[in-house]
Amino acid sequence: MSASSSLASGLRSALGTPGWRTRFAPAPTGFLHLGHLVNAVYVWGIARAYGGRILLRVENHDATRCRPEFEAALYEDLDWLGLDRDLAHGVARQSDRGAHYLAALAHLSARDLVYPCQCTRREIEAVVSRASGAELPYPGTCRDLVLDPLRTTARRVRMYAGIETFDDLRLGARHQEPGTQCGDVLVRDRNGNWTYQFAVVVDDLEQQIDVIIRGEDLLASTGRQWRLARLLGRTAMPQVLHHPLVRHPDGTKLSKSNGDLSIRERRRDGATAAALLGEAAWLAGRQAAPRALTLDDVAELFV
Numbered sequence: 001m002s003a004s005s006s007l008a009s010g011l012r013s014a015l016g017t018p019g020w021r022t023r024f025a026p027a028p029t030g031f032l033h034l035g036h037l038v039n040a041v042y043v044w045g046i047a048r049a050y051g052g053r054i055l056l057r058v059e060n061h062d063a064t065r066c067r068p069e070f071e072a073a074l075y076e077d078l079d080w081l082g083l084d085r086d087l088a089h090g091v092a093r094q095s096d097r098g099a100h101y102l103a104a105l106a107h108l109s110a111r112d113l114v115y116p117c118q119c120t121r122r123e124i125e126a127v128v129s130r131a132s133g134a135e136l137p138y139p140g141t142c143r144d145l146v147l148d149p150l151r152t153t154a155r156r157v158r159m160y161a162g163i164e165t166f167d168d169l170r171l172g173a174r175h176q177e178p179g180t181q182c183g184d185v186l187v188r189d190r191n192g193n194w195t196y197q198f199a200v201v202v203d204d205l206e207q208q209i210d211v212i213i214r215g216e217d218l219l220a221s222t223g224r225q226w227r228l229a230r231l232l233g234r235t236a237m238p239q240v241l242h243h244p245l246v247r248h249p250d251g252t253k254l255s256k257s258n259g260d261l262s263i264r265e266r267r268r269d270g271a272t273a274a275a276l277l278g279e280a281a282w283l284a285g286r287q288a289a290p291r292a293l294t295l296d297d298v299a300e301l302f303v
Contacts, residue, residue, distance in 0.1 A: 004286075008303055010169050011050055014239050018051025020210040021088070025057040025200070028070035031262030032077045035215075035246045037280035040083055041298055042243045043213045045286070048299035053088040055207060061094040061199045064191060077263045081273045082295050092207060094199050101194045104202045104232055105187065108157055113231060117142040117154045117186065135220065138183030153192045156184040157228065164223035169241040176223025185224050197221060201228040204238060211239045218242065246283045 024043045026036055047054050060066035078084045108114050119141050128139050159179040167173050187198035219242045226237055274292040282290040286301040
C-alpha cells in the first residue's frame with residue numbers, strides 16, 4: 001500500500017463520523033505564505049473529504065509580535081483563496097480570551113501545579129548543556145523557591161514524571177516524556193503574554209477541537225500539550241496529524257522571518273488562487289506536479 005493510500009485508509013477509519021471539528025490557526029506576525037497554504041491544503045482537504053468543520057483561530061497571544069495589519073491581510077487572503085467558505089462559528093481570537101486563560105491557570109494553581117519563575121533564557125542556557133539545535137529544557141531553578149508572585153508575571157506548570165503516548169494519523173505511534181524533554185512548561189512569560197503551549201491547549205479544550213492538523217515542526221510539542229490538557233481535565237485527547245513542512249533546498253523551512261514570498265505578493269505578481277492551491281498541494285506531496293486546483297479538487301487528494 002502506498003503512503004497516500006495508507007493515509008487515506010487511516011483517515012477513513014479515524015474520521016468516519018462527520019461533524020468533527022478542526023482548526024486553521026495562523027499567527028498574525030506576518031503575511032500568509034506557501035507554508036501556511038500547505039497547512040490549509042491539509043486542513044481543508046481532510047475536512048472536506050471526511051465531514052469536518054473548520055474553526056478559524058487567530059493565534060495573536062503574543063502582543064509584542066502580532067500586528068493588526070497582518071490580521072486584516074489574513075482575512076483578505078483567505079477570502080481571495082476561497083478558504084473562508086467552510087469556516088464554522090466565526091473567528092476565535094486569542095487576544096479576546098485572557099479571562100479563559102486566567103481561569104485555567106487558577107484551576108492548575110489550586111492543585112499546587114503552578115509557580116512563579118524569574119529565570120531569563122540566558123540564565124537557563126548558562127546551566128543547561130544541549131546538542132546543537134536541541135531543545136532547551138527548563139532545569140527547575142525556581143521550582144522549589146519561595147518567590148513573591150508579584151515580582152514576575154512568568155508562570156510555569158510542573159511536569160510530573162511519565163510518558164505521553166499518542167497515535168499520529170500520518171506518522172503512527174509516538175512516545176514523549178515532557179518532564180525530560182522540556183521540563184516544567186512556561187505558560188505565561190515575563191511580559192505578561194500567554195504562551196503558545198498553554199493558549200492552544202485551553203483553546204482546543206474549550207472550542208471542542210477533535211482533530212489537530214499541523215506541521216511536523218510542532219510534533220515535539222504534542223506530549224507536553226497532552227499533559228497540560230490532562231491536568232486541565234481533558235479525558236479524550238484529539239486526533240492529531242503532523243504533515244511535512246515546505247523547505248528550502250538547504251533544509252530550512254519557509255518562514256516570514258526569512259522573507260519568503262507571501263500569498264499577497266504572489267497574487268500581485270499574477271498568480272491565481274487555483275494556481276497557488278495547486279502549487280501548495282504539490283509542495284505538500286499530494287500531487288506529482290503543480291497543477292491548478294479548485295477547493296473542491298483539494299478534497300480528492302486525501303481519499
